[in-house]
Amino acid sequence: PSSYEVLFPHGPVRAAVVEAKKLEMDVAARFKPRSRPPEDGDEARPRLKKWKGVRWKRLRFLVTIQKGGAKRDGEKEIAEFIDKLGTTLRPEKVPRDLRKCCFCHEEGDGATDGPARLLNLDLDLWVHLNCALWSTEVYETQGGALINVEVALHRGLLTKCSLCQKTGATNSCNRIRCPSVYHFACAIRAKCMFFKDKTMLCPLHKLKGPCEQELSSFTVFRRVYIERDEVKQIASIIQRGERLHMFRVGGLVFHAIGQLLPHQMADFHSVTALYPVGYEATRIYWSLRTNNRRCCYRCTICENNGRPEFVVQVIEQGLEDLVFSDSSPQ
Ligand SMILES: [Zn+2]
Ligand SMILES: [Zn+2]
Ligand SMILES: [Zn+2]
Known part of the structure; x- marks a missing residue:
């Protein structure tokens, strides 16, 4: 038996599709001759003979999985494949999260290593954890309370982001007299440099070489919250x-x-x-x-x-x- 190497650039999904097609052909081959009207029988016989004596060849599938983008493509293909099969029940789609961040104006919770989850500030007012935390004037107490969030929000009303030009930008470059100020997510996009002491340098002022104090992940594992006056919140609901x-x-x-x-x-x-x-x-x-x-x-x-x-x-x-x-x- 000879051996063939088949390379699938998109991972196991293609292999599954090929398998499914093979199965289909197999089924067709087994059932078609029987379901044919009898007058076709004579024609079908010589065609079948063509395959007589042909030995089975063993196919060796070499499946390579590419990391990154291809994997995501693969997941999408799997999802589409499952949808097409229609045999599995999928949960109802969750309703759209309409909560909006007061800083970056994005809807819903952000990525953990990005803006992170939304924190409640007041009735219908939400801010992403990192959008608030990385605002220049905001600091964190030992217990994890974020202080000055409202001060930052107030400044953000008038400050436009150096990247997207929208208001709500409160993450300023730490170089004195540098006017650059960004939304947290825009600062990442603009390739600003972030440090462990919660300061940031814009692309123009960032250090040229690597730095030990540079922060590599924005995931916050500790408990962080914004102190709210809940009694006041309830009172405002009633008063409205x-x-x-x-x-x-x-x-x-x-x-x-x-x-x-x-x-x-x-x-x-x-x-x-x-x-x-x-x-x-x-x-x-x-x-x-x-x-x-x-x-x-x-x-x-x-x-x-x-x-x-x-x-x-x-x-x-x-x-x-x-x-x-x-x-x-x-
Ligand atoms: Zn935000
Ligand atoms: Zn921006
Ligand atoms: Zn700067």
Whole structure:
């Protein structure tokens, strides 16, 4: 038996495709003559004879996997191949992450060795960990709190990036009087030099040779956070009064805090609680109709003839809603 070397530049995928094609041909060869109408039989016989006595040749597949880009191509091809087969169930695509970084304006979490994950700054305000950390005025406490993020953001509102010309650039060149300032990701793209003491030099001022203090990876393994006033955040959600935001404590979700008008003050409270009209919260708790199942209880406070009315709506999948109301919360 002779031996052939077949080189596949794109790795094992091509091999798999070739294998699949071979299999197809094999199947065709086995079934086609039988499915043919009988008048074709005479023609088919001599053709089959051509292969008689031909010895099988052993093919030796030499598969070489190229690193880098080719591998990614390979992964894409595998994904397409799996899609084409349609035999595997794939998870639903995750919804688009609409959170935007206030510095670089990019959506969603960044690469760990790049801008890294988004940190929450305030209601609907997010910043990439490294976009914040590499802002010149930001420093980190022993415990990992990032200080001056808001100061950096304020400066970023007016400073344009030396590379992409968009605002939000806060990573300045460490050379005195150098006006170059970048977004963190743009600084990497512009081939700036980063140092372990969290300083950066622009391409014009960077050191010519290698330096021991140069930083090679931006991955942050330690705990880093931005201190926020959570009580203030909740207060601002309530004050905005819109229904876009809600906050959740365990199984309890607050949708609206409601309000009390001066004439209601006298009647809409107990010794320990206020009963604001328009209050709405949902709680996920055990069902009272189906064993071992949880359902949603929607609790609201309304006004009925100048007195508070407490309404609980039981929302359960596959069953009709139940509504209970009473003049007492008990
Ligand atoms: Zn960013
Ligand atoms: Zn930029
Ligand atoms: Zn510079």
